[in-house]
Amino acid sequence: MTAPQSPTRVLVLNSGSSSVKYQLLDMRDSSRLAVGLVERIGEATSRLVHTPLEGGGERRERTGPIADHDAALKAVSEELTQDGLGLDSPALAAIGHRVVHGGLKFHAPTVITEEVLAEVERLVPVAPLHNPANITGIRTARALRPDLPQVAVFDTAFHTTMPEAAARYAIDIETADAHRIRRYGFHGTSHAYVSRATAALLGKDPSEVNVIVLHLGNGASASAVAGGRCVETSMGLTPLEGLVMGTRSGDIDPAVTFHLKRVAGMSTDEIDALLNKKSGLVGLCGDNDMREIRRRIDEGDERARLAFDIYVHRLKKYIGAYYAVLGRVDAVAFTAGVGENAAAVREAALAGLEEMGLVVDAGLNAARSDTARLISPEYARVAVAVVPTDEELEIARQTFELVTGDVKGVPESPTA
Ligand SMILES: Nc1ncnc2c1ncn2[C@@H]1O[C@H](COP(=O)(O)OP(=O)(O)O)[C@@H](O)[C@H]1O
Numbered sequence: 001m002t003a004p005q006s007p008t009r010v011l012v013l014n015s016g017s018s019s020v021k022y023q024l025l026d027m028r029d030s031s032r033l034a035v036g037l038v039e040r041i042g043e044a045t046s047r048l049v050h051t052p053l054e055g056g057g058e059r060r061e062r063t064g065p066i067a068d069h070d071a072a073l074k075a076v077s078e079e080l081t082q083d084g085l086g087l088d089s090p091a092l093a094a095i096g097h098r099v100v101h102g103g104l105k106f107h108a109p110t111v112i113t114e115e116v117l118a119e120v121e122r123l124v125p126v127a128p129l130h131n132p133a134n135i136t137g138i139r140t141a142r143a144l145r146p147d148l149p150q151v152a153v154f155d156t157a158f159h160t161t162m163p164e165a166a167a168r169y170a171i172d173i174e175t176a177d178a179h180r181i182r183r184y185g186f187h188g189t190s191h192a193y194v195s196r197a198t199a200a201l202l203g204k205d206p207s208e209v210n211v212i213v214l215h216l217g218n219g220a221s222a223s224a225v226a227g228g229r230c231v232e233t234s235m236g237l238t239p240l241e242g243l244v245m246g247t248r249s250g251d252i253d254p255a256v257t258f259h260l261k262r263v264a265g266m267s268t269d270e271i272d273a274l275l276n277k278k279s280g281l282v283g284l285c286g287d288n289d290m291r292e293i294r295r296r297i298d299e300g301d302e303r304a305r306l307a308f309d310i311y312v313h314r315l316k317k318y319i320g321a322y323y324a325v326l327g328r329v330d331a332v333a334f335t336a337g338v339g340e341n342a343a344a345v346r347e348a349a350l351a352g353l354e355e356m357g358l359v360v361d362a363g364l365n366a367a368r369s370d371t372a373r374l375i376s377p378e379y380a381r382v383a384v385a386v387v388p389t390d391e392e393l394e395i396a397r398q399t400f401e402l403v404t405g406d407v408k409g410v411p412e413s414p415t416a
């Protein structure tokens with residue numbers, strides 16, 4: 001009789017403000033067994049799309065109201081069970097959660113305890129769109145499988161290497177320290193994964209290269225990574241600072257908020273909602289989807305053109321700034337929904353930077369691919385790359401490594 005195999009599967013939950021993305025992976029070969037997405041949580045038109053990649057099941061879609069993240073996770077659990085991949089499976093080693101704000105405490109993936117949850121809860125005011133969803137995801141997953149290790153992988157962890165000169169705001173230092181006001185940075189799992197994948201694409205070790213990573217999704221951030229360590233990133237105390245995003249303003253003179261309060265008579269909550277939800281691309285032109293913005297530009301829409309130009313202008317400023325921070329740049333890597341798909345954004349962001357060694361080959365830029373690739377000509381001094389991010393795989397790896405102490409070889413139970 002053979003002894004039972006050690007569990008090798010990890011379920012990854014990436015709970016966003018109104019969505020949950022999930023993947024079930026087998027860490028023996030990092031293969032995906034099921035992937036899915038629940039979107040528009042809390043609306044009447046919620047949608048769950050579930051794709052089993054193992055067991056011969058078909059892609060399924062459910063529409064109709066899903067009230068909250070708790071209901072969303074229960075629906076995901078039902079879908080997985082239908083494919084024989086349910087949370088009750090003894091093959092499951094752990095559940096890995098993306099947790100957006102980890103403050104200064106968490107530098108590495110962490111097994112979730114009540115103390116860890118309390119700290120994540122304490123940080124809700126500085127990640128109001130993200131941490132509450134992460135907490136619900138953790139509590140629901142724990143209720144479904146109380147015996148299983150649950151691991152938090154923090155968006156902030158990769159940025160904890162930032163030097164004080166980059167991490168501090170120039171405000172009264174006692175006030176800042178009393179309230180832990182500093183720049184934390186986010187999307188760190190993606191910046192870590194993409195900077196490493198870019199080094200691999202260049203055939204180098206991460207310690208040998210300096211990379212500017214541009215994570216352009218709904219939320220967007222840039223980072224400067226020197227020899228594998230983050231030295232600067234564009235998001236700050238909260239995920240509001242930095243680049244222009246789908247619905248967030250990014251950088252703004254803080255006095256705009258006083259002005260809105262004193263002159264426009266808006267409340268703090270109204271200003272918060274304005275800057276987080278009604279700004280960025282959606283505030284400028286009514287759309288936050290870059291595909292729709294490009295379509296409108298092609299039809300001659302001036303508002304869409306202006307929104308695109310502001311988005312790209314900010315991006316270019318950050319590329320220049322991070323070039324200066326790094327001194328020598330080996331590669332600029334574009335990632336996430338916009339970075340991976342919007343050739344026009346990549347072209348416009350780097351236009352006119354030939355003197356800095358940054359050149360985009362139009363043919364390579366226009367080509368499409370699901371794998372990491374270079375879009376700069378061979379002669380260019382700085383490589384420009386499109387590198388699909390994979391936050392879920394990175395979370396699964398870190399989770400599995402933490403619970404088994406091994407990421408490559410899977411420990412087997414000794415044969416009886
Ligand atoms: N084919 C495409 N062309 C241009 N932009 C795209 C394309 N596909 C997706 N996007 C952009 O990517 C965004 C979503 O990026 P994603 O990384 O999935 O975001 P998030 O993880 O923050 O939800 C969309 O809002 C859209 O602007």
Ligand SMILES: CC(=O)OP(=O)(O)O
Nearest residue numbers: 186187217218219239
């Ligand atoms: C931190 C952050 O902005 O995340 P997202 O892009 O998922 O909203």
Ligand SMILES: [Mg+2]
Nearest residue numbers: 217218219336
């Ligand atoms: Mg994302």
